[in-house]
Every structure is written in C-alpha cells, then in structure tokens.
Amino acid sequence: METFEVLVAGAGPAGGELARCLAQAGVSVCLVDRLADMRQAAFSSAALPLASVSRFGLPAEVLAASWHGWQLLGPNAIWHQWQQQHALGAVLDFGALRHWLTVQVQALGGEVRLASSVVAVETNSNSNQLITKLRDPHGKITKVKSNWVVDATGQSRCLIGETSNLVKDHLLLGIGLEWLLKVDMGRWQHWSKKLSFALGSSWVPNGYGWVFPMQPGLLKVGVCRLPPPWQSKQLGGLALGLLQKQLLKKLDLGGATVINRHGGVIRSR
Ligand SMILES: Cc1cc2nc3c(=O)[nH]c(=O)nc-3n(C[C@H](O)[C@H](O)[C@H](O)COP(=O)(O)OP(=O)(O)OC[C@H]3O[C@@H](n4cnc5c(N)ncnc54)[C@H](O)[C@@H]3O)c2cc1C
Numbered sequence: 001m002e003t004f005e006v007l008v009a010g011a012g013p014a015g016g017e018l019a020r021c022l023a024q025a026g027v028s029v030c031l032v033d034r035l036a037d038m039r040q041a042a043f044s045s046a047a048l049p050l051a052s053v054s055r056f057g058l059p060a061e062v063l064a065a066s067w068h069g070w071q072l073l074g075p076n077a078i079w080h081q082w083q084q085q086h087a088l089g090a091v092l093d094f095g096a097l098r099h100w101l102t103v104q105v106q107a108l109g110g111e112v113r114l115a116s117s118v119v120a121v122e123t124n125s126n127s128n129q130l131i132t133k134l135r136d137p138h139g140k141i142t143k144v145k146s147n148w149v150v151d152a153t154g155q156s157r158c159l160i161g162e163t164s165n166l167v168k169d170h171l172l173l174g175i176g177l178e179w180l181l182k183v184d185m186g187r188w189q190h191w192s193k194k195l196s197f198a199l200g201s202s203w204v205p206n207g208y209g210w211v212f213p214m215q216p217g218l219l220k221v222g223v224c225r226l227p228p229p230w231q232s233k234q235l236g237g238l239a240l241g242l243l244q245k246q247l248l249k250k251l252d253l254g255g256a257t258v259i260n261r262h263g264g265v266i267r268s269r
Pocket of ligand 1: 043263
C-alpha cells in the first residue's frame with residue numbers, strides 16, 4: 001500500500017492550493033479528485049485584485065479576463081459605476097486554475113490521482129495511520145496510507161459530513177447557478193473590463209445576479225439566492241433557471257447561446 005504524509009481529498013482551489021503548498025515544502029502529498037479532468041469543473045468565476053494574482057503566483061493561462069471597475073444595478077434599475085483606466089484585477093478561469101494546480105503539484109513531486117472518489121477513511125489500530133479507500137470509475141477499490149487526511153471536497157464534505165458544528169457556524173445556505181454564454185463581440189465589449197452585479201429583489205429575491213467577462217466572446221452570467229435561515233424553505237420555491245432567464249432578458253442577453261450550465265450550493269458568511 002502506498003504511504004504519504006498527507007492525503008488531500010478534493011482538487012478544487014482549496015485542496016489544490018494546499019497540496020501545492022505542501023509539495024513545495026517537501027511534504028509527501030497525494031491529491032485525489034473524482035473528476036478525470038479538472039478542466040471539467042469550470043464552475044465559479046472568482047474575481048481577484050491584481051495583488052492577489054501576484055501573491056499566489058498565478059500564470060496568465062488561469063486568468064480569463066481583466067477588470068478595471070465595477071458596476072452595480074440597483075433595485076430602481078439605475079447603474080452605479082466605478083472604473084479606472086488601468087486593470088485592477090482579473091477574473092479566474094476556474095477550470096484552468098484547477099488543472100494548473102494539479103500540474104503544479106505533480107511538477108513539485110506530489111502525486112495526483114484523478115478519476116478516484118474518496119469513499120471512506122479508517123484508522124489502522126496498529127500504526128495509528130489513516131487508511132483511505134479510493135474507488136475508480138469501474139468500482140475498483142484501492143487503499144492509501146497517510147498520517148493526515150484533509151477533506152477539501154467542497155460542498156460534498158465526503159468525509160466530514162454535515163456535523164452539528166456547521167449548523168452552529170451560522171453559515172448562510174444558498175443556491176446558485178451560472179451559465180457560460182457565447183455572445184457577439186459587440187455585446188462582449190459592452191460587458192468586458194468590469195464586474196457587474198444586479199442587486200435587490202427586483203432582480204433576484206434574497207439574492208443577486210452577476211455578469212463577468214471571460215475570454216473574448218464569452219460571458220458568465222449567474223444568479224444566487226441566500227434567503228435568511230427562517231426563509232430557507234423558500235430556496236426551492238422560485239426556480240433559479242426562471243430567475244436567470246428573467247435577468248438575461250432584462251440585461252438584453254436573452255438571445256445568447258448557452259454553452260455550459262453549472263451550479264450548486266453556496267455557503268456564505
Ligand atoms: C454558481 C456558483 C458561482 C460561484 N461564484 C463564485 C465567485 O464568483 N467567486 C468565488 O470566490 N466563489 C464562487 N463560488 C464558490 C466557489 O465555487 C467555492 O467557494 C469554491 O469552489 C470552493 O473551493 P473548494 O476547493 O473548497 O471546493 P470545490 O471547488 O467544490 O472543490 C471540491 C473538489 O472535490 C471533489 N470531490 C468531491 N467529492 C469527492 C470525493 N468523494 N472524492 C474525491 N473528490 C471529490 C470535486 O470534484 C471538486 O473538484 C461559486 C459557486 C457556485 C456554485
């Protein structure tokens with residue numbers, strides 16, 4: 001059985017970056033993800049200031065676009081804009097970021113196991129080491145030994161589960177979806193160089209919508225609902241897809257070609 005100091009379950013931005021730092025520090029690390037190709041998980045489109053791009057040493061290949069300012073669409077349909085001549089930050093290409101992190105881990109001597117789902121961890125009573133069971137797409141189980149296991153599987157929390165501590169943590173539970181749109185260059189230019197947010201219940205009840213520029217001709221448009229806990233039953237009440245279509249229509253993006261749809265649970269403070 002192969003042995004590592006640390007096994008990191010989940011190669012999202014958290015797990016990938018942790019494994020990269022560990023490998024850089026010379027720690028033997030095994031990074032595991034159930035996806036066969038990390039570029040598949042392109043959901044999310046985080047915007048960073050330029051200082052963070054250089055702090056994390058992110059290369060151009062993980063940056064989808066730059067932004068020079070923000071614009072907020074208020075409840076009364078008035079845009080509020082702040083813009084600089086020069087770039088202030090970048091929008092990440094999450095698929096490219098995840099892929100790049102795995103490549104980095106390997107280049108630094110770490111092990112990366114894709115297409116492997118973490119199914120369980122047990123303690124080896126003789127050695128105090130942890131034994132993690134991994135399942136490949138054909139159902140074959142392999143075991144990996146390590147001193148530490150980190151659950152970085154995002155919302156699936158495959159090992160830590162839904163503990164009562166999380167409930168006490170007062171994280172606001174929400175749900176979001178995002179579509180990758182192909183638009184003509186005129187329309188792309190209209191939304192490029194800025195991060196746009198539609199705030200207020202006239203756009204998305206208990207939530208907000210956004211338009212982020214991606215590579216030329218591509219935009220990411222999404223909606224997220226974060227109702228207060230006493231209204232959380234309403235999460236499923238208003239179909240997000242419908243809200244998304246309404247927002248696209250209001251923003252004159254209704255006719256754009258949708259080339260990818262993704263979404264999921266969002267927990268926020
Ligand atoms: C629609 C939407 C829009 C968002 N927009 C933004 C945004 O604009 N800015 C922002 O900062 N954040 C945004 N987020 C949130 C952001 O995506 C998350 O905060 C971020 O992805 C969390 O990173 P993570 O590494 O913790 O988990 P994840 O990115 O969820 O990564 C977890 C990884 O674990 C893997 N995995 C899961 N289960 C297993 C298993 N059993 N075995 C092996 N691997 C497993 C998954 O395949 C995945 O690769 C958005 C989220 C959604 C859903």
